[in-house]
Amino acid sequence: MSEPGESSMMDVVPMSARRSTQSDGDFAELFAATYPQVVRTAWFVTHDRAAAEEVAQEAFTELFRGWSRLRDFDRPDLWVRRVAIRKAQREASRRTRRTALERAAATVPTVADGLDLPDPELIAAIRSLPPKQRAIVVLFYLEDRPMDEVADLVGCSTSTGFVHLHHARRRLAAVLGEEVGSDVD
Amino acid sequence: MSIDQRIRDGLRATDDRLPAPDVDHALAAVTTGVRPHRREAVTALVAAAAVVAVVVGVLALTRGGEDPVRPVGPPTPTDAVRDAAAPDPPLPARLTRRLRQIRDDGSRWPDGSGSPSPPLLRDPATGLKVQLYGLCDGGPCPLDADMSQLQGTPRALEVSDGSRSALFDVADAVRFVVDGMWWLGVNARAFDGDSVLVQDVTRVGGPIRFRLLQADGTAYTLRTVRDPAPARLAPGVVALERPAGRAGRQNLYLVDDRVATIRPVDVPDDRPRSWTAYDGLLLGVADACRLSWLTADGLHERRLDCGPGGRLAAAWTDLPDGWPRPGRMVVTEWVSHGSNLVNRWEFFVHASTDDGATWHRLPLGHDDGSLSTRIAEALRGLE
Numbered sequence: 001m002s003e004p005g006e007s008s009m010m011d012v013v014p015m016s017a018r019r020s021t022q023s024d025g026d027f028a029e030l031f032a033a034t035y036p037q038v039v040r041t042a043w044f045v046t047h048d049r050a051a052a053e054e055v056a057q058e059a060f061t062e063l064f065r066g067w068s069r070l071r072d073f074d075r076p077d078l079w080v081r082r083v084a085i086r087k088a089q090r091e092a093s094r095r096t097r098r099t100a101l102e103r104a105a106a107t108v109p110t111v112a113d114g115l116d117l118p119d120p121e122l123i124a125a126i127r128s129l130p131p132k133q134r135a136i137v138v139l140f141y142l143e144d145r146p147m148d149e150v151a152d153l154v155g156c157s158t159s160t161g162f163v164h165l166h167h168a169r170r171r172l173a174a175v176l177g178e179e180v181g182s183d184v185d
Numbered sequence: 186m187s188i189d190q191r192i193r194d195g196l197r198a199t200d201d202r203l204p205a206p207d208v209d210h211a212l213a214a215v216t217t218g219v220r221p222h223r224r225e226a227v228t229a230l231v232a233a234a235a236v237v238a239v240v241v242g243v244l245a246l247t248r249g250g251e252d253p254v255r256p257v258g259p260p261t262p263t264d265a266v267r268d269a270a271a272p273d274p275p276l277p278a279r280l281t282r283r284l285r286q287i288r289d290d291g292s293r294w295p296d297g298s299g300s301p302s303p304p305l306l307r308d309p310a311t312g313l314k315v316q317l318y319g320l321c322d323g324g325p326c327p328l329d330a331d332m333s334q335l336q337g338t339p340r341a342l343e344v345s346d347g348s349r350s351a352l353f354d355v356a357d358a359v360r361f362v363v364d365g366m367w368w369l370g371v372n373a374r375a376f377d378g379d380s381v382l383v384q385d386v387t388r389v390g391g392p393i394r395f396r397l398l399q400a401d402g403t404a405y406t407l408r409t410v411r412d413p414a415p416a417r418l419a420p421g422v423v424a425l426e427r428p429a430g431r432a433g434r435q436n437l438y439l440v441d442d443r444v445a446t447i448r449p450v451d452v453p454d455d456r457p458r459s460w461t462a463y464d465g466l467l468l469g470v471a472d473a474c475r476l477s478w479l480t481a482d483g484l485h486e487r488r489l490d491c492g493p494g495g496r497l498a499a500a501w502t503d504l505p506d507g508w509p510r511p512g513r514m515v516v517t518e519w520v521s522h523g524s525n526l527v528n529r530w531e532f533f534v535h536a537s538t539d540d541g542a543t544w545h546r547l548p549l550g551h552d553d554g555s556l557s558t559r560i561a562e563a564l565r566g567l568e
Contacts (some may be wrong), residue, residue, distance in 0.1 A: 023218070031212050039206045053206055053512070060215045116200055119195035141189070142196040144525050147496075157459045159470065159498040161521065169527055170554060173188040178190055180528065180554035 005028050027067050031060060034077045037143075038084045044138040045088035046095065047127055066174055070149035082153050089154070092131035125175040133168040136161055189526045243248035273277060273396075275356065275405040284341040284352040291341070312347040313400065315381055317355065325356075329483070342371065344381055344398045350404035356385040356394070372426055380405075382423065383468070384476035395440075395447045405445060414439040416465060416484040422450060424460040435459050437467070437479070443544040452484060461499040468498040468514055480542060489535050490546055492520045505561040512540045515564065527552055534560050536567055 035056060040053035063070055063080045098151050105116040117123050126134055132154055151161030173180045186194075190499065219329040240372040276284070277317055294317045319399040320339045343347040356370050380397040391492035395407040421440040456477050474491035477484060489497065495518045504515060518533040532549040547563040549556055 020443050027216070028212060032214070034209055035208055035211055036206055040203050043203060044199075049204070053211065056206075060211075064215055100467055115199075115204075118198040118202060119191075122191065122195035123199060131378055137192060138196065139523055141193045143201060145522075146525075158496065159459065162496075162498050165527065166552070167550075169188055169192075173191060173554070176186040176188070176191060178186060178191050181553065 026071060030077060030080075034080060035060060038081055039119060041081070041135075041138055042084055042088040042091075042145065044126065044142070045131055045134045046091050047123070047171070048095070051095075052093050055087045056084050058087055066128065078149075078153070082155075085139075085153050086155055089131040089177050091184055092134065121176060122172075125172050128169050128175065129171060132156070133164050134172075137168050139173070142163060187526075187528050189528050193526075215362070219525065273406055275402075280354060281352065285353065286317045286341050287320045287341040288343060288352060290324055291318045291339075292325040293317070294319050294326075310408075311375055311378050313375055313381055314343075314345045315383070316343045316345075317341075317371060318343065340371075341382065342373075342398070344400050345399035346379075349400040351398075351400055353396075353398055353404060355383075374423065374425060376440070378422070382425075383565075384425065407445055407447040410446045410448040410468070412448065414441075414448040416451045416479060418479045418481050421469070424462070424467065424481070433516055450479075452479070452513075456484070456486075459499070465510075466514070468499050468516070470499045470516060474518070476514075476535075476541075478514060480540070486539055487541060488543070489516070489518070489544060491518050492531065494522065495520045495533070505564055508561075508564050513538050514541060515559070515560075518546070532556060534563050538567055 038056045038059065039052050042055045045050060046052050046055065059080050062083055065077065070079060073079055125139060129137065135154045136150055139145050139153055141148065145153070146166070147161055148158050150165075151158045154161065156164070170180060172178070200335050201346055212516075263434045292375065308371065318341045321327065326338065337357050340355045342353045344351055344353065356443070371383060371385040373381050376397060380399050383396050383398050384393050385396075392409070395409060397405045397407065416437075419439060423438050423440060424435045425438055426435055437449045437452055439450055441448065446516045456471060460469045460479075462468075469477045469479075474497055475486065475491045475498065476489055476493055477486045479485075491497070498519070508515075514537045516535045518535060520531045520533075522529065524530070528551055530552060532552060534547050534549055535544050536545045536547065545567060548565070549563065550561045
């Protein structure tokens with residue numbers, strides 16, 4: 001077991017000066033397969049395309065810096081998703097504060113990010129959730145991940161993730177005027 | 186249409202509309218380190234660094250969220266620590282002035298105004314508040330400050346109780362953790378009516394420092410003892426978030442008020458990683474419907490009779506007034522049947538009224554928004 005006085009902090013991932021062609025190829029392959037979905041997930045948390053892309057690129061940059069070691073992980077794709085999702089949550093929190101200030105200045109924030117959204121009420125309702133709940137809703141409903149994995153990605157225990165989902169679902173139902181318990185078609 | 190279907194259909198339809206990012210351009214940006222900076226001008230004068238304070242407590246019994254962890258059983262009176270150990274010497278006047286400057290000129294971390302992120306600590310039960318301040322280049326830290334830029338920035342920790350407040354020095358380590366979590370290097374928990382238990386790291390990679398801080402300016406540094414304490418609930422046992430570890434992972438510690446020490450409690454690693462404080466016990470759940478609870482007698486375990494695929498949550502929602510009493514325990518089970526459609530999930534409540542000797546599994550049905558009511562009804566039926 002861990003002991004008091006034992007910090008579990010890890011060293012900063014060093015930048016490797018040289019990488020093999022094979023290693024770069026592996027990274028590029030993972031990037032191509034994972035980056036678009038990471039951007040999409042980040043968008044559902046931040047509701048901003050530029051922010052979502054930057055968040056995703058920051059996460060992949062950290063993966064790239066530690067690639068010589070992180071490539072040996074069982075699921076480096078989950079690692080980078082986790083980093084990106086947590087960065088997206090922080091970005092969304094930052095934007096929430098900013099939005100409050102902008103509201104005070106009577107500047108109405110936009111939700112659509114210039115997109116033609118098929119269900120803008122839903123997206124607006126999701127945006128009203130705390131960032132962690134947004135991420136949980138997206139990972140759970142859109143990406144269809146089991147709650148264990150969802151909780152790991154957003155950074156909470158499974159039980160806490162479950163409770164967050166419960167509250168998010170109830171809030172969305174209330175905002176959207178849907179019934180919480182009606183049967184699925 | 187159910188809320189689940191509305192969410193799922195809406196998200197999928199939106200996902201289909203999102204433009205595909207330019208993968209080649211992004212890959213080049215990532216591998217060459219040349220990434221665009223999107224940070225648009227911020228209209229506000231208020232600056233607050235976005236931070237992740239790894240402050241995840243146990244599930245709140247009444248709010249379904251995360252809550253500060255308090256000692257269970259009779260609270261350890263800080264007076265006992267005061268008797269056993271001399272308080273830390275007063276801070277030099279120069280350092281005190283510096284801390285005031287950090288507070289007055291710096292940023293609040295995290296910024297609680299309108300932010301979903303909670304303040305570092307605000308304990309309604311005692312009125313104790315803890316606020317962390319940081320100073321960047323002599324002023325507030327920029328909103329878009331990267332966490333790596335916050336490494337080594339001067340900090341101050343303020344403890345207040347509504348009528349008094351005091352500033353304390355706090356470590357300035359910010360480290361990147363391999364699972365993607367930034368940690369500010371300081372955690373705070375309510376300890377008793379007078380004190381907060383603060384963990385910080387005084388140097389990068391160094392040992393954790395545990396202190397009891399009070400709003401009158403008194404600080405007691407606890408001596409850490411590696412020899413684990415027996416797995417028994419005793420005054421001074423606290424569940425603390427493992428610093429910089431995976432969220433939701435807690436370790437149990439014993440603050441010994443006779444000798445002013447803090448020791449790990451000897452709970453094996455494969456036992457629950459988060460604990461809920463009940464009246465007289467700590468309750469934790471683990472995979473495979475395993476339940477553990479720590480009492481004054483020791484660590485108890487039981488595998489509950491769950492349905493196929495059933496998972497346990499140590500706390501779910503409001504318990505009926507008057508129901509929680511010593512010897513009573515409640516956990517909630519949900520069975521997803523492999524589906525992410527929540528309204529198809531089945532819920533059960535497991536309850537014991539005899540210190541865990543016998544357990545009752547009571548069906549709750551599906552989540553139609555009235556689970557709290559049905560949990561209350563089910564529990565009342567046991568009385």
